[in-house]
Amino acid sequence: MLVRLVSGLALINCLALAAGNPLLQDDGDEELTFIRDKRSSDVCKYSKGDWSTCNPLTKLETRQDRVRAGSSAADCPQTRTITRNCNKDKSLKPNSFKKGLCVYAKARDVDWSDCQNGVRQKLLKLLSSKPDAGCPNVKVISKKCKNKKAKKFLMMGSARLSNDDKSDKNVKKEKKRERKEKKAEKQKRKQEKKENKISEKCDFGNWSEFSACTNNKKSRSRQITRGGDLKICRKEATQIQQC
Known part of the structure; x- marks a missing residue:
């Protein structure tokens, strides 16, 4: 059991050397x-x-x-x-x-x-x-x-690095997903806050029909019954869409 443990530690050290030891070099040509x-x-x-x-x-x-x-x-x-x-x-x-x-x-x-x-x-x-x-x-x-031993160690080291790379990619992917969720939640809160502000300060009549398309756009409007002097109300009284 002790012999197996020592052998395993030796193999780990070899992998580390293969991944970063300057004794194993690629001089830029095709062969190692x-x-x-x-x-x-x-x-x-x-x-x-x-x-x-x-x-x-x-x-x-x-x-x-x-x-x-x-x-x-x-x-x-x-x-x-x-x-x-x-x-x-x-x-x-x-x-x-x-x-x-x-x-x-x-x-x-x-x-x-x-x-x-x-x-x-x-x-x-x-x-x-x-x-x-x-x-x-x-x-x-x-x-x-070619040196088969060198190639073998390099492949083993590359496999280990590949697993580390996969782990790093998974971590980055998870962080990216969390950032995306936080951004969506922030936008949702911002929209809710805006709607609450509009409902507190503005009242509107019914929407008119959409106008004919001009420059690939059409628009419609509604009458402001409360808050006509507020910019936020005037902005919400008009709607523009792509045709």
């Missing part, structure tokens, strides 16, 4: 990267390089990342290569490179390789090309490996 503590000796950390210009043959941009010597294991590769489609660069105009020079196999038809040095790859074979285009025989797509 699990960054361990600097005391770990079996991790490779990299400083991101700049994206290259768009290659008109492969329609890819390439980024060369360099290892952080002080924060990585000694056997980490000195560089890693990451690619992305040119259309992810919003600064490029559509059709800014020629289409159809090199035709490669569809990426969705090719499986990712196993993770090597923190990178997965897809090797797309050249299917056809324009004469003298100089197309590479293989188009290499590279991305960082």
Whole structure:
């Protein structure tokens, strides 16, 4: 029983870390990267390089990342290569490179390789090309490996945050409903007070028939038998409606 209790507390701590710990980071690319503590000796950390210009043959941009010597294991590769489609660069105009020079196999038809040095790859074979285009025989797509453990903790943390968000939404919804009810009650009291004031100070005759529509409006009036010198009575003696 004690072991289960300790395990449960450990899981709660893990969820809290996953929700707010900077050790679990998303660097802005598609994949999540699990960054361990600097005391770990079996991790490779990299400083991101700049994206290259768009290659008109492969329609890819390439980024060369360099290892952080002080924060990585000694056997980490000195560089890693990451690619992305040119259309992810919003600064490029559509059709800014020629289409159809090199035709490669569809990426969705090719499986990712196993993770090597923190990178997965897809090797797309050249299917056809324009004469003298100089197309590479293989188009290499590279991305960082997903870390299932990191993703699992992030999902668990997100689920917990989601439940908290739902609770907050319910509280806000209840407060909004209460404000709406208070406003309606206030308007009701105001209307009752106005009607009481009118009944105390004003008397009227019967309403006339509505006039013909003018500018999509019609009106009717009634004679003031008491309180004709009061603004509130004069106001209540005329009624205007939309046609």
